[in-house]
Amino acid sequence: MDDSQQKKHAKNIRINIIKMLTKSKSGHTGGSLGMADVFTSLYFHALDANYYTENPDRDRFILSNGHICPVWYATLAEKGLIKEEELLTLRQINSRLQGHPVNHDLKWAELPTGSLGQGVCAATGLALGYKLDGKKSRVYVGLGDGEMQEGSVWEALMFAAQKRLDNLTAFVDRNFVQQAGNTEDMIGLEPLKDKIKAFGWNVIEADGHDFEKINKAFDDAKKIKEKPTFIIFRTHIGQGVSFVLDNYKWHGVAPSEEQAAAAIKELM
Amino acid sequence: MEATRDGFGKAIVELAKKDKNIIALSASVGDSTRAEKVKAILPQQYVECGIAEQNMIGVSAGLALAGKIPFPSSFCSFLPGRCYDQIRQSVCYANLNVKLVATHAGLTVGMDGATHQMMEDLAMMRALPNMTIIVPADSLEAEKATLAAASFKGPIYMRLGREETPIFTDGKFQIGKSNTLREGKDATIIACGLMVHYSLLAADELKKEGIDVRVINMHTIKPIDKDAIIKAAKETRAIVTAEEHQITGGLGGAVAEVLSENNPAKMRRVGMQDRFGESGKPIDLLKKYGLTQKEIMEAVKSLL
Missing domain, CATH: 3.40.50.970 (Thiamin diphosphate (ThDP)-binding fold, Pyr/PP domains)
Structure with missing residues (x-):
């Protein structure tokens, strides 16, 4: 798929993020906008066709930082896996699009995520399960950079390297922002690449807003043997909407009607 | 053992x-x-x-x-x-x-x-x-x-426990269905884990004193066997629970909830009394913190 088509998908995803969050009046705008390009590549490039089947051995994806689920729900809609109008039920009563993902009625969710540092552990278990049975499919897991302050993330990193889970691709939304400020002002993660490398992983760094580089990072991860791969996607919170861009205060708030109109105008 | x-x-x-x-x-x-x-x-x-x-x-x-x-x-x-x-x-x-x-x-x-x-x-x-x-x-x-x-x-x-304990069950096990190990009409002891053994010892001792006690092995704490609890409350005059756990929130708590909503009955809970333990031989600790047949017998007698 060429860049222009991926750009079109990412644009639609961003517009839907704004629409659904404006309707719900709550949710995580910044990180969702920031990951629209990576999610486009994940669903329109990286995941195997078997992901979309009922095959129990299919490729799987777990969103460990569940709070950016608007980008994921919007991507599922862009891919035609859920209806676009359902996006407007986000965070409403009786909706399967919960404020943080849940697997009960939405099979793509695999398991609930929201309490940070857990999805990545489950992803390693899933990858191990596939390995034990000699299954070829891949497991993908997305994390937030702030999430990497959770100790259990590093437990999972040690485990995956020890078990040589080369069928596992983890990626982080490295936007340097968490709820209360810049990650490096809180509990700094740098040098992040060196740390993950030292934990025994293959590490790739890529611009999280350049489709060619995102696609290549996912492709390169598939070629690595004996080690799990961790992709550090350098992203910007709020990418595509100037007044959200790089502003940590947009971590967990929804746009007003006026802001939404301005954002959509900018994105169109 | x-x-x-x-x-x-x-x-x-x-x-x-x-x-x-x-x-x-x-x-x-x-x-x-x-x-x-x-x-x-x-x-x-x-x-x-x-x-x-x-x-x-x-x-x-x-x-x-x-x-x-x-x-x-x-x-x-x-x-x-x-x-x-x-x-x-x-x-x-x-x-x-x-x-x-x-x-x-x-x-x-x-x-x-x-x-x-x-x-x-x-x-x-x-x-x-x-x-x-x-x-x-x-x-x-x-x-x-x-x-x-x-x-x-x-x-x-x-x-599960670390210590070796006597084997007395008969191998019948169904999740959610308690086993009545002793029939009795005066009082009922509902216990789990290690304390089932001590409940049987207590029942034997009480029998010598002329007190006829039922003993229920409540191996499944959730979902708890409500029918057996309500039946015991109807057919006997008092309920005592026994567990190697704090008296809040465990077996005693679960039994109290069933009783209070369905068939209020006199009851006592034998277990850890809102304290932390310490180093020591298991039997010495059980005695010091009140988790033996002695405390179960006292609890039964205090209610009759």
Whole structure:
């Protein structure tokens, strides 16, 4: 798929993020906008066709930082896996699009995520399960950079390297922002690449807003043997909407009607 | 005499031999939990997680997603003590087929002291939707419970002990269905785990004094056998619960809830009285903290 088509998908995803969050009046705008390009590549490039089947051995994806689920729900809609109008039920009563993902009625969710540092552990278990049975499919897991302050993330990193889970691709939304400020002002993660490398992983760094580089990072991860791969996607919170861009205060708030109109105008 | 953890050890090996999807996991204490018995004969079905209980629960959730039947095991103070959040979100809310095995529960860990004497786990686990909780009374029951857990669909929490204890159950085990070990009409003792043995001793002693006591082995704490509790309250004059756990939130709490809503009855709870333990020989600790037949007998008599 060429860049222009991926750009079109990412644009639609961003517009839907704004629409659904404006309707719900709550949710995580910044990180969702920031990951629209990576999610486009994940669903329109990286995941195997078997992901979309009922095959129990299919490729799987777990969103460990569940709070950016608007980008994921919007991507599922862009891919035609859920209806676009359902996006407007986000965070409403009786909706399967919960404020943080849940697997009960939405099979793509695999398991609930929201309490940070857990999805990545489950992803390693899933990858191990596939390995034990000699299954070829891949497991993908997305994390937030702030999430990497959770100790259990590093437990999972040690485990995956020890078990040589080369069928596992983890990626982080490295936007340097968490709820209360810049990650490096809180509990700094740098040098992040060196740390993950030292934990025994293959590490790739890529611009999280350049489709060619995102696609290549996912492709390169598939070629690595004996080690799990961790992709550090350098992203910007709020990418595509100037007044959200790089502003940590947009971590967990929804746009007003006026802001939404301005954002959509900018994105169109 | 045999520890309940040994019953688990026997059953998990049998299960693993029959089904390649059975996976025993351990957090660096597989020799103690007996999970390591699987490693000796089927290393592919044994997963060492290191001293990282939170990740072990997540890994188990992932294995369940891959179609496996994981049995993560550790000491009760760490599983569930260390990983409540993981159990809540990745196992119970997810409603995945994970069988949690907590060994070295309660005061009878003994010498290791209060850090390792977990007596709050039932309270934590009881509060979780989708959780089924089993506390076997002896090694044979632990073996049967492990087999039952493997064929049960959904999250299970099984609580086991370190110490060798007498075997007195008859091998009949059904999740959610208590076993009445002694019939009686004056009072009923409802117990779980190690305290079932002491309840039988208490019943024998009371019999000599002319007090006719029923003893119920409440091996499943959740869902609890309400019918047996209500029946006991109707047919006998008092209820005493006995557990190697804090008196709040465990078996005593569960029985009190059933009684107060359905058939209010005079009752007393024998268990840990809102305290932490200390190092010592198990039997000395049980005596010091009031978890023997003596306290059970006193409780029964105080109500009649």
